Amino acid sequence: MIVAHSVDELPAGERTVAIGSFDGVHRGHRRVLETARAAGGTTTVVTFWPHPRLVLGNRVELLSTLERRLELLETEAVDEVLVVAFTPELAALEPEQFAESLLQRIGASVIVVGENFRFGRAAAGDPATLEQLGFDVRLVGLLADVSSTRIRALLRDGDVVGAARLLGRPAEVEGTVVLGDQRGGTLGFPTANLAVADELLVPAYGIYAGAARGHKAAISIGVNPHYGGHERRIEPYLLDFEGDLYGERLVVELWQRLREERAFDSEQDLVAQIARDVQAARAAEPPV
Numbered sequence: 001m002i003v004a005h006s007v008d009e010l011p012a013g014e015r016t017v018a019i020g021s022f023d024g025v026h027r028g029h030r031r032v033l034e035t036a037r038a039a040g041g042t043t044t045v046v047t048f049w050p051h052p053r054l055v056l057g058n059r060v061e062l063l064s065t066l067e068r069r070l071e072l073l074e075t076e077a078v079d080e081v082l083v084v085a086f087t088p089e090l091a092a093l094e095p096e097q098f099a100e101s102l103l104q105r106i107g108a109s110v111i112v113v114g115e116n117f118r119f120g121r122a123a124a125g126d127p128a129t130l131e132q133l134g135f136d137v138r139l140v141g142l143l144a145d146v147s148s149t150r151i152r153a154l155l156r157d158g159d160v161v162g163a164a165r166l167l168g169r170p171a172e173v174e175g176t177v178v179l180g181d182q183r184g185g186t187l188g189f190p191t192a193n194l195a196v197a198d199e200l201l202v203p204a205y206g207i208y209a210g211a212a213r214g215h216k217a218a219i220s221i222g223v224n225p226h227y228g229g230h231e232r233r234i235e236p237y238l239l240d241f242e243g244d245l246y247g248e249r250l251v252v253e254l255w256q257r258l259r260e261e262r263a264f265d266s267e268q269d270l271v272a273q274i275a276r277d278v279q280a281a282r283a284a285e286p287p288v
Contacts, residue, residue, distance in 0.1 A: 206221060217281060
């Protein structure tokens with residue numbers, strides 16, 4: 001898959017273009033991609049970074065980093081991805097200017113979008129605008145209740161099983177492994193401590209079963225209330241794993257929320273509960 005960050009990096013030619021933010025690459029997004037592939041020709045995804053809502057001054061917690069988005073798009077067998085830098089200047093373009101400066105320049109002939117797609121200044125452009133500008137537009141209907149907004153709401157509630165049904169894959173949390181308190185090792189359960197980008201959504205606090213790097217995992221998300229913590233920590237314990245993960249990027253799947261985090265009467269009780277969590281994580285299976 002070719003990844004370009006400017007129009008000039010793409011070879012000349014006609015393209016079938018799927019446009020959108022594709023945050024999370026959920027089941028609805030994949031319908032758009034399937035329609036684009038079925039149209040034939042070179043399948044090119046046009047996506048935006050940063051997320052347009054962030055640039056326009058709105059808060060949004062993203063489901064995936066750009067790196068992860070590109071990895072997920074590659075699994076969908078698209079030929080190219082053009083990552084467009086979303087800026088206030090781009091947002092200010094009239095729909096006709098947007099189409100001319102971007103879509104026409106990359107040779108878009110067929111354009112595939114969801115029925116709620118909007119573009120250009122004040123979101124004045126829509127699929128009908130694209131048709132009026134001469135593009136062959138393939139409109140993809142929305143899947144009931146499938147949206148990035150709905151998935152975010154489920155994850156904030158800790159419903160990773162419900163989120164997985166909409167994503168079509170397990171929910172994830174992604175970060176870089178950094179030095180933590182190293183308390184898990186002294187308890188017999190050494191964990192990785194994830195530093196997560198500020199713009200990413202982190203699911204509700206609690207203990208989860210999941211997986212990372214091909215190993216099942218028990219994952220703690222929260223503030224370690226037993227030790228009076230206040231800073232959020234994301235700490236996966238990878239079962240049957242030996243090695244040094246410091247500095248590594250880690251994508252952690254969340255399969256099931258096992259329980260809420262809480263303080264215990266003693267460290268012995270805490271260790272016993274962690275052992276039960278690990279046992280539950282070992283028995284867990286992906287939700288989709």
